[in-house]
Amino acid sequence: MNLSVVLSTQPAQFQAATFKGDLAANLARIASFGYNGVELAIRDPRRIDLDALAELVQQNGLCVPAIGTGQAWGEEGLSFTNPQPAIRREAIERIKSHIPVAARFRAVIIIGLIRGIVKPGVDAHQAMDWLVAALRECCEAARPHGLRLALEPINRYETTLINRTDQGLELVEQVGADNFGLLLDTFHMNIEEPEIEESIRACAERIYHFHVADSNRWYPGAGHLDFKSILNTLFATGYEGWISGEFLPQPDAETAAQRSLDLLQRIG
Ligand code: LER
Ligand code: MN
Secondary structure (H helix, E strand, O other), rough: OOEEEEEOOOOOOOOOOOOOOOOHHHHHHHHHHHEEEEEEEEHHHHHHHHHHHHHHHHEEEEEEEEEEHHHHOOOOOOOOOOOOOHHHEEEEEEHHOOOOHHHOOEEEEEEEEHHHOOOOOOOHHHHHHHHHHHHHHHHHHHHHHHEEEEEEOOOOOOOOOOOOOHHHHHHHHHHHOEEEEEEEEHHHHHHHOOOOHHHHHHHHHEEEEEEEEEOOOOOOOOOOOOOOHHHHHHOOOOOOOOOEOOOOOOOHHHHHHHHHHHHHHHHH
C-alpha cells in the first residue's frame, strides 16, 4: 500500500495538516516511520525553493503523490467563487502556479477550500458557473503536463459548495475534463455520506486521491470508522493511488502518524 501523510511547507492555521514546522526534520521523521510518500500542503509556490524541496524529498526516499492548495484560502482568502473578479483571477493563477511543482513530483493538484463558499448576496448558480469555468481553465492548463486535478467534497461546516460525493460527481460531469476527478476524505464522508462504502463505489475510477482520518479527525483507529471495510471497498474499485493521512496532530504528530501507519499496514 502506498502511504503518505500531510506536511505543510509553510506556517498554517489548518489544524489537520499533520506535520508543520522544521521541514527537513519532519521529512526524515516521516520516512523513518515507514511512509513512502509525503503530501505537501503549499500555500504559495513562489515562497518555496523547488529544487531544494525536491532534493530533500528525494534524500528521504519519499514520493509526493499530491499537492494541497487550500492554504491560499485559509491564509489569504483566495477563491474561485469570490464575488470580486480580481480575487477569482488570483485564485486561478495561484492554482496554475502549482503546475511546475506538481509536474516535478508527478503529483495530483488538490482543489479543496480554494473553491470557496457561496458568500451572502451571491447567487448559488452564479457561484457554480464561476467554479466550473475556473476548473476548466485550470484543467486545460494542467493537461499538457500530464497532470490531474482532484476536487475534494468537504463537509458543510467548512464550505457550502460541494459537500457530498454525488455533488462532486455532478461537477466532474459538468466540467467535462478527462484530467478532473475527486479526492475523497473519510472525515468529510463520515459527516456527509449516507453510506461511505456505497459512495466510494459510485465514484470508482474518478477517485484520484484519498485522505484518511477517523470520525473525530484523529488518526485512523482513534475513532469509530471501519477502515478495513472502507479500504477493501476502495481497492475493489481498482484504485491504485495513495492513502494519505490528514489528521490532527493528536496526541502529537509523531504518535498519530505512527499509529495510523500501524493500523493501515495491519489491515491493508
Ligand atoms: C483538506 O484536505 C480538507 O480536508 C479540508 O477539510 C480543508 O479544511
Ligand atoms: Mn482532506
